[in-house]
Amino acid sequence: MNYPNKKKAVKKQNNYANLGMTLESDIDLTNQYYLSHQIAVIHKKPTPIQVVDVSYPARNKAKIVEAYYRTPSTTDFNGLYKGRYIDFDAKETNSKTSFPFSNIHEHQIRHLSEIDAHGGIAFLIIGWSQYNEYYLITIKDLLPLWEAAKSGGRKSVAYSFFKTNCQLIPFGFQPRLDYLKVVDQLIQLHL
Amino acid sequence: MNYPNKKKAVKKQNNYANLGMTLESDIDLTNQYYLSHQIAVIHKKPTPIQVVDVSYPARNKAKIVEAYYRTPSTTDFNGLYKGRYIDFDAKETNSKTSFPFSNIHEHQIRHLSEIDAHGGIAFLIIGWSQYNEYYLITIKDLLPLWEAAKSGGRKSVAYSFFKTNCQLIPFGFQPRLDYLKVVDQLIQLHL
Numbered sequence: 001m002n003y004p005n006k007k008k009a010v011k012k013q014n015n016y017a018n019l020g021m022t023l024e025s026d027i028d029l030t031n032q033y034y035l036s037h038q039i040a041v042i043h044k045k046p047t048p049i050q051v052v053d054v055s056y057p058a059r060n061k062a063k064i065v066e067a068y069y070r071t072p073s074t075t076d077f078n079g080l081y082k083g084r085y086i087d088f089d090a091k092e093t094n095s096k097t098s099f100p101f102s103n104i105h106e107h108q109i110r111h112l113s114e115i116d117a118h119g120g121i122a123f124l125i126i127g128w129s130q131y132n133e134y135y136l137i138t139i140k141d142l143l144p145l146w147e148a149a150k151s152g153g154r155k156s157v158a159y160s161f162f163k164t165n166c167q168l169i170p171f172g173f174q175p176r177l178d179y180l181k182v183v184d185q186l187i188q189l190h191l
Numbered sequence: 192m193n194y195p196n197k198k199k200a201v202k203k204q205n206n207y208a209n210l211g212m213t214l215e216s217d218i219d220l221t222n223q224y225y226l227s228h229q230i231a232v233i234h235k236k237p238t239p240i241q242v243v244d245v246s247y248p249a250r251n252k253a254k255i256v257e258a259y260y261r262t263p264s265t266t267d268f269n270g271l272y273k274g275r276y277i278d279f280d281a282k283e284t285n286s287k288t289s290f291p292f293s294n295i296h297e298h299q300i301r302h303l304s305e306i307d308a309h310g311g312i313a314f315l316i317i318g319w320s321q322y323n324e325y326y327l328i329t330i331k332d333l334l335p336l337w338e339a340a341k342s343g344g345r346k347s348v349a350y351s352f353f354k355t356n357c358q359l360i361p362f363g364f365q366p367r368l369d370y371l372k373v374v375d376q377l378i379q380l381h382l
Contacts, residue, residue, distance in 0.1 A: 009222045080276040083275075084276070
């Protein structure tokens with residue numbers, strides 16, 4: 001039997017799920033490559049979870065039976081590259097025209113600003129799934145746009161802004177998403 | 192009625208629980224002080240948890256109903272101080288004479304060694320609850336002892352080693368456990 005609409009809906013859902021996972025797993029693979037080749041030590045932080053109840057069905061194996069996801073207070077990734085502190089988050093958008101600020105938490109912006117103020121390298125990786133393009137945008141570039149949005153300005157960053165002002169991250173086989181190539185340029189420019 | 196043995200056992204258990212929480216929460220309070228006084232940006236990483244099953248009893252509120260604690264692949268704390276990458280873990284011992292290596296995971300030692308090799312500042316904070324003393328031991332100092340232990344040598348670090356070779360961390364009201372004072376000395380000595 002043929003249920004075209006139903007099939008389409010399922011397929012779309014799968015695609016969305018993969019998109020989100022792909023960027024994170026591409027970065028994880030990249031970080032594994034950086035670590036095993038002694039290029040950098042950058043890890044994803046665990047997802048923060050509030051544990052409410054734990055049971056002990058077997059020895060030495062606590063089973064969490066009630067817990068909730070918490071809003072992260074910082075970013076997903078941080079680490080060390082050439083003696084420098086690196087801190088970033090990764091976001092993906094399905095839009096062809098703009099990256100909405102609603103995708104970023106305010107405390108993540110605040111955290112990245114603090115990192116920048118203390119001499120770290122702070123940025124976001126924005127994936128444009130419609131174009132298969134990944135851009136690195138520094139908090140220095142993002143912050144003025146964010147503050148303008150808070151004061152009633154545009155609530156998103158145009159794709160054209162990334163095209164014009166941000167560096168495209170090379171995508172390949174190994175490493176998958178070589179964002180440290182862009183970080184190298186930032187270091188050369190003294191950020 | 193009087194059950195002296197039972198009472199004693201319960202009291203001891205409570206003390207152990209408090210000891211573990213005290214060091215971690217003292218460090219959390221210290222990190223909050225550092226952050227709010229714009230001294231450093233250092234956070235505790237979330238505890239890694241493997242989520243197996245999630246239910247959705249109410250809108251927008253996922254409830255985790257089966258999950259398990261995972262072994263951390265890195266350390267508990269990392270961040271940024273004076274443009275430098277800081278990475279450490281905190282352990283407490285109830286012993287009066289030695290800190291057993293069984294308190295540290297091998298991958299934590301490996302991680303701290305990688306941080307050291309890439310130009311970060313890597314150490315452990317060891318709390319001696321019997322003395323109310325907290326020492327900072329760098330991975331540079333710890334690694335030879337760890338490797339000797341792996342080759343059949345002593346499976347612990349003597350309290351006297353800390354007394355002689357490591358810096359005592361000042362303990363006070365605010366900040367509670369001022370470990371960056373010791374880090375300052377490490378920076379001056381070029382680690």
